[in-house]
Amino acid sequence: MVWETQDRLTAEPAAKAVLDKKLKADIKALCKLYPNKQAALLPILHRVQAKRGHLPDQALIEIADLLELSPAQVLDTAGFYDMYTRQKRGKHLIGVCESLSCELCGSGEILKALKKKLKIEPGQTTKDGKFTLITMQCLGACDYAPAVLIDETLYKTVTADQLDSILQEADK
Ligand code: FES
Structure with missing residues (x-):
């Protein structure tokens, strides 16, 4: 028997994008404030969470794409700090x-x-x-x-x- 591995990002149908044009523009503007765009990850997570109320998986994937990081790297950072939440919160x-x-x-x-x-x-x-x-x-x-x-x-x-x-x- 042969085990075949699949990349979840390509094996599953693409989820609906959660970062709109304005948020992407904000992210690009934040990137310009740092020596490299990866260094802007924390403020970007803040910005997206402030806008969306939490950090859904799809947002992390899109942020990773914009910053040329792997989704796992963005997830590690979002999961490390208490101030970020991946679950929907109340008002x-x-x-x-x-x-x-x-x-x-x-x-x-x-x-x-x-x-x-x-x-x-x-x-x-x-x-x-x-x-x-x-x-x-x-x-x-x-x-x-x-x-x-x-x-x-x-x-x-x-x-x-x-x-x-x-x-x-x-x-x-
Ligand atoms: S212990 Fe410092 S504010 Fe609560």
């Missing part, structure tokens, strides 16, 4: 800091309360698609522990009692 991303200062100041209680309120575990999204809950490492606000980051807003010295109003404010 708002809630990050609870679980590093030492925050943990000592009660981030565990905050996380527990959020899990109960939102009825999800870290890494999951609420049924209505509004919130995705994750844990994060130090947010650089240790003197205001426990800290919670919702989208771009940092909430300091958070208590469980404040969570309802914080969630309301985040989803205004």
Whole structure:
């Protein structure tokens, strides 16, 4: 018996492109800011994620093609950093800091309360698609522990009692 290998990229029907003209132009502009285009990979992943909400496989393939990298190299980078997600996220991303200062100041209680309120575990999204809950490492606000980051807003010295109003404010 002979095993035949197939290149998944050519053996399967091509997926619909996810990078539109504008995004490709943004990527090309970002490449010009770096000594070589491969060096622009991190900001490009940020840009695509900001636009698409996550980094689907097809986006990684297209980025690899534009940067003359292998899809595996782009996937390795996207998978290494916490700030990139390959799963679709909710409208708002809630990050609870679980590093030492925050943990000592009660981030565990905050996380527990959020899990109960939102009825999800870290890494999951609420049924209505509004919130995705994750844990994060130090947010650089240790003197205001426990800290919670919702989208771009940092909430300091958070208590469980404040969570309802914080969630309301985040989803205004
Ligand atoms: S430990 Fe939480 S912000 Fe630094």
